[in-house]
Amino acid sequence: MRPPSKTAVAALLALGAGIVAAARPAEQLPAPQLVRRARYLMGTMFEISAWGRDREATLRAVNRAFAVIREADEMLSSYRPESALNRLNAAAANEAVPTPPTLFEALEASLKYSRLSGGAFDVTVAPLIDVWRRAAETDRLPSEMALGRARALVGADKIKLGPRNQVRRAASGVKIDFGAIGKGWALDRAAEALRKHGVSDALINAGESTLYALGDDGERRGWLTGVRNPRGGGPAGVEFRLRDAAVSTSASYERFFEIQGRRYSHIIDPRSGLPVEAVLSVTVTAPTATEADALSTAVYVLGPDAGAKLLDRLGRRGWIVDGDGSDSHSASKLR
Ligand code: AMP
Ligand code: MG
Numbered sequence: 001m002r003p004p005s006k007t008a009v010a011a012l013l014a015l016g017a018g019i020v021a022a023a024r025p026a027e028q029l030p031a032p033q034l035v036r037r038a039r040y041l042m043g044t045m046f047e048i049s050a051w052g053r054d055r056e057a058t059l060r061a062v063n064r065a066f067a068v069i070r071e072a073d074e075m076l077s078s079y080r081p082e083s084a085l086n087r088l089n090a091a092a093a094n095e096a097v098p099t100p101p102t103l104f105e106a107l108e109a110s111l112k113y114s115r116l117s118g119g120a121f122d123v124t125v126a127p128l129i130d131v132w133r134r135a136a137e138t139d140r141l142p143s144e145m146a147l148g149r150a151r152a153l154v155g156a157d158k159i160k161l162g163p164r165n166q167v168r169r170a171a172s173g174v175k176i177d178f179g180a181i182g183k184g185w186a187l188d189r190a191a192e193a194l195r196k197h198g199v200s201d202a203l204i205n206a207g208e209s210t211l212y213a214l215g216d217d218g219e220r221r222g223w224l225t226g227v228r229n230p231r232g233g234g235p236a237g238v239e240f241r242l243r244d245a246a247v248s249t250s251a252s253y254e255r256f257f258e259i260q261g262r263r264y265s266h267i268i269d270p271r272s273g274l275p276v277e278a279v280l281s282v283t284v285t286a287p288t289a290t291e292a293d294a295l296s297t298a299v300y301v302l303g304p305d306a307g308a309k310l311l312d313r314l315g316r317r318g319w320i321v322d323g324d325g326s327d328s329h330s331a332s333k334l335r
Contacts, residue, residue: 075106133257
């Protein structure tokens with residue numbers, strides 16, 4: 001999803017894989033082995049740690065999962081000129097564009113989280129991001145006019161999903177970008193591929209910002225994961241175990257726009273058109289990586305109060321750290 005320069009926010013640590021090679025009771029079957037592989041995909045480092053008794057079969061499953069992530073990127077990337085997404089973004093206003101199922105389903109999921117978050121999460125936010133990126137390039141705050149023009153192109157109602165996976169955009173300037181959900185989406189597809197190829201215990205990590213834990217670690221206890229303290233120093237953060245669940249962090253301390261010496265978040269409130277100010281980081285756990293990824297961004301935009309309410313309403317857990325560094329939705333809720 002992102003330019004292949006810098007990995008995403010390094011907020012999560014995948015602690016599980018390195019420390020779980022403990023002894024198992026003697027069995028007739030060959031002992032399970034851990035296979036670990038990493039690939040640079042979607043502008044970030046994906047890492048898979050998978051347990052299996054047949055090392056070759058596990059490796060094949062892991063390679064299949066990487067292939068699935070690559071396929072998702074080929075559909076959903078805004079950095080590949082030939083991607084299905086860029087073809088859709090280049091179509092004329094109101095043209096019914098047939099899309100591959102992956103793109104259509106990722107859009108359906110995105111519109112669902114737009115609805116659930118009252119528009120805080122919005123895959124059509126790209127025109128506003130472009131305005132802020134240009135502002136950073138020219139080192140001048142955007143004009144009201146530029147912001148107004150971009151805002152008129154943003155909103156879930158600017159995309160219409162039709163029969164046979166057809167998608168229409170309401171105006172030629174409407175632009176879809178999966179930067180806030182694509183990695184989660186790809187992780188879920190990778191987990192499906194691992195399951196289908198016989199792997200039931202694996203940890204899949206996308207750039208250390210979103211992670212899916214399939215089954216257990218080597219000791220049947222869920223995978224040990226953790227979140228660093230976004231304030232640096234002090235306590236290390238929180239550790240918790242995940243089983244068939246995901247965790248995602250949205251934060252702005254490594255990715256931001258700098259304009260006239262001030263840093264602005266790369267996460268934009270689609271309702272105001274402005275970068276979000278009040279939040280340092282948000283971590284959310286959820287049954288799917290798609291949901292964890294979408295919700296961490298949504299809650300970041302909503303801020304501590306409305307964000308915590310959304311998590312409570314959905315029965316999800318999270319850790320919201322305010323701009324001033326105080327905890328809002330407490331870390332203990334993640335354990
Ligand atoms: P994440 O790190 O998952 O929170 O995603 C952040 C990225 O999503 C940004 O770099 C933008 O490309 C995009 N983005 C920014 N604001 C929003 C928003 N309100 N809704 C959806 N995507 C956004
Ligand atoms: Mg996200």
